Each structure stands twice: as structure tokens, then as C-alpha cells.
Amino acid sequence: MLELKHALSELEKVVDVAQLENFFQIYLWKKGLLNEEFKVMVDLPAEEKKEKWAKLSEIKTKLTQAYEAKEQYFKMGYINEQLEKDLIDISLDASKDIWAYSLLAEIRRDAEEICKSMGFIVEYGTEIVTKFENFESVNIPLTHPATEMHDTIYLNDKDASGENLILRTHTSSMQNYLIQKYWLPLKAVVPGRTYRFENMDASHDTMFYQMEWIVIDKNISIAHFKEMITKLLSALLHKNVETRMRPGYFPFVEPGFEIDVRYEIYNKETEKKELSNWMEILGAGMIHANVLKEAGVDSTQWSGFAFGIGISRLAAVRYWIKDIRYFTNGDLRFAKSFA
Numbered sequence: 001m002l003e004l005k006h007a008l009s010e011l012e013k014v015v016d017v018a019q020l021e022n023f024f025q026i027y028l029w030k031k032g033l034l035n036e037e038f039k040v041m042v043d044l045p046a047e048e049k050k051e052k053w054a055k056l057s058e059i060k061t062k063l064t065q066a067y068e069a070k071e072q073y074f075k076m077g078y079i080n081e082q083l084e085k086d087l088i089d090i091s092l093d094a095s096k097d098i099w100a101y102s103l104l105a106e107i108r109r110d111a112e113e114i115c116k117s118m119g120f121i122v123e124y125g126t127e128i129v130t131k132f133e134n135f136e137s138v139n140i141p142l143t144h145p146a147t148e149m150h151d152t153i154y155l156n157d158k159d160a161s162g163e164n165l166i167l168r169t170h171t172s173s174m175q176n177y178l179i180q181k182y183w184l185p186l187k188a189v190v191p192g193r194t195y196r197f198e199n200m201d202a203s204h205d206t207m208f209y210q211m212e213w214i215v216i217d218k219n220i221s222i223a224h225f226k227e228m229i230t231k232l233l234s235a236l237l238h239k240n241v242e243t244r245m246r247p248g249y250f251p252f253v254e255p256g257f258e259i260d261v262r263y264e265i266y267n268k269e270t271e272k273k274e275l276s277n278w279m280e281i282l283g284a285g286m287i288h289a290n291v292l293k294e295a296g297v298d299s300t301q302w303s304g305f306a307f308g309i310g311i312s313r314l315a316a317v318r319y320w321i322k323d324i325r326y327f328t329n330g331d332l333r334f335a336k337s338f339a
């Protein structure tokens with residue numbers, strides 16, 4: 001019968017993974033020495049078989065345990081070796097050629113700094129929201145055709161009332177939450193990812209960044225909004241911009257508008273400065289009385305405005321990028337060209 005002591009001493013001599021594999025083949029594999037011995041026992045008389053079978057089983061158990069311990073030892077060695085290799089050398093200079101912010105992060109951080117300096121609270125909110133937060137709290141009844149304006153991505157998980165949770169389709173889904181959390185007067189911004197089930201093209205992605213501004217106070221009017229938006233866009237785009245307000249429909253504002261921007265560009269062919277085309281950059285409006293009511297606010301006392309900017313499109317304007325999908329498709333050539 002196979003000797004445990006001998007097998008263990010053989011295992012002892014094993015120094016690497018290849019030798020361990022070899023050991024396994026010789027002793028423990030289904031065609032290895034141990035199983036061969038089990039096979040031979042099948043024809044032994046019952047009593048003798050019982051005794052030898054038990055002994056061999058014990059040898060198998062002990063040898064397997066010893067083998068596994070050694071295997072574990074090699075695995076840990078391998079993991080430690082990898083960890084060692086992956087260790088970040090903090091003495092290395094974090095120079096520009098090895099890291100850079102994504103352009104979206106850069107513009108978002110810029111926007112956050114500008115907003116903080118203007119006294120705004122910055123809050124990220126949650127990306128997974130209830131249908132109430134995304135629709136009903138901002139005056140979009142679930143039966144309203146407006147819900148179809150956003151082709152929403154639904155999750156299997158449900159909220160407390162049994163409704164499926166969704167990925168927020170706009171940062172306006174945070175309005176009710178912000179009012180409840182900070183109460184009034186309120187000046188807050190929500191930068192973050194939003195999701196829609198879109199057909200993708202150069203200016204439409206399924207995951208894109210928005211930033212929501214919400215201002216509620218006494219006697220707030222469109223004039224406050226107009227003044228603020230022109231200053232803000234010029235600061236964010238690093239250019240002097242002209243803004244244009246067009247009527248726009250959003251169920252959560254009344255009146256609602258869309259804002260386009262244009263700015264001076266240099267035409268290489270004519271070698272002259274000229275104005276760019278108008279580009280829609282955000283949706284805005286005076287917060288609808290129903291939104292205030294839903295959050296428990298007396299709309300005869302308080303008023304406010306809100307607007308939501310597409311950060312991805314804003315970044316495209318600021319950095320002259322033709323297609324917003326470049327921001328998120330992970331192409332290192334793109335990322336490195338801005339490092």
C-alpha cells in the first residue's frame with residue numbers, strides 16, 4: 001500500500017506550481033496512484049477490503065489536505081508577488097503624462113466651484129430613484145404622455161410601494177428631495193449622471209451628465225434667472241456667450257424655456273471672426289406651483305426657477321468636441337490628447 005510518509009516527503013520537496021501539478025498527477029489524479037489502489041481493492045474479500053479501504057481513505061484525506069495547504073501557500077505567494085508588482089510607487093512624480101481628469105470631471109468641478117462661490121449647495125443625490133421622484137414629484141403624472149418624453153431604464157428592484165425603481169432620466173428628480181432636505185430659501189445644484197434609453201448619435205448618449213440648478217426664495221423672477229444664466233455660461237464655457245430664450249415645455253415649470261447659446265468663432269477660411277450657430281444647451285423655467293405644493297411649499301409665498309444643463313454637451317462646446325460619445329467610450333488616444 002502507498003506510504004503516506006513517503007508521499008508527504010515527496011510533497012515536501014515540491015518547490016513550484018509546475019512540480020505541484022506533477023505531484024497531483026502522480027498521487028491524487030483520477031488515474032493516480034491512490035485511485036489505482038482503490039481499484040485493486042474492489043476484488044478483495046469483504047473483511048480485508050473494509051480494513052484496507054478505511055486505511056487508504058485516511059491516507060487520501062491526509063494527503064489531499066497537505067496538497068491543498070501547499071497549493072494555498074503557492075497561491076498566496078503568487079498574490080503577494082502580484083500585489084508587490086502593483087504597488088504604487090508614491091515617490092514617482094504624478095506628472096501630466098500619466099494622469100488627467102476626464103473633460104467631464106473637469107467641467108463639473110469647475111461648475112461646482114463657480115456655484116459654491118455663488119453660495120449654492122452642491123448635492124449629488126442618487127442615480128437610482130423612484131418613479132415618484134423622477135416623475136410625479138415634478139408634476140409628471142405616470143399616465144401623462146410626458147412620461148414618454150424620457151425613454152426610461154427600469155430596474156427589477158422595487159421601492160417600498162412595490163413600484164419598479166428606475167435610473168433617473170434627469171437631475172430634476174432631485175428637486176423634491178432637495179427642498180425636503182434643506183428647506184427654504186434654497187440655492188442648490190445637482191451634478192450627476194442621468195440615463196435614457198436613447199438612440200445614440202453625436203449629441204445623444206444613453207448615459208450623460210446633467211447639472212440641475214434650483215433657486216427658491218421670496219420674489220424670485222425670470223430676470224434673476226436671465227442674469228444668472230448669462231454669467232454662468234460665460235464662466236463655464238470660457239467665452240463670452242450670447243443667450244437666447246425660447247418657449248419650451250416641461251411639466252415642472254411654468255413658464256418654461258429653452259436656452260440656446262452662440263459665441264464668436266474664428267473662421268480659418270475667411271480669416272475673420274464670426275458668430276457660431278445657436279446651440280440648445282439647457283431647459284429651464286419658473287418652478288411650477290404643483291412641484292412646490294408636492295414638496296409642502298406655499299407657492300403664494302415662495303417662487304423660484306430651475307434649470308438643467310447637459311454637461312456633456314457643454315463640455316463639447318467648451319472643448320470643441322464633435323461627438324459627446326468620445327467622453328465615455330474609453331478611447332485612450334482621446335483621453336491622452338487632453339492630458
Ligand code: FA5
Binds near residue numbers: 212281306324
Ligand atoms: C430636462 O432633462 C429637464 N429636466 C431640464 C429642466 C430642468 C427643465 C429644470 C426645466 C427646469 P431635457 O430633456 O431638454 O430637459 O434635457 C436637458 C439637457 O440635457 C438638454 O438641453 C441637453 O443638453 C441634455 N441632454 C438631453 N438628452 C441628452 C442625451 N441623450 N445625451 C446627452 N445630453 C442630453
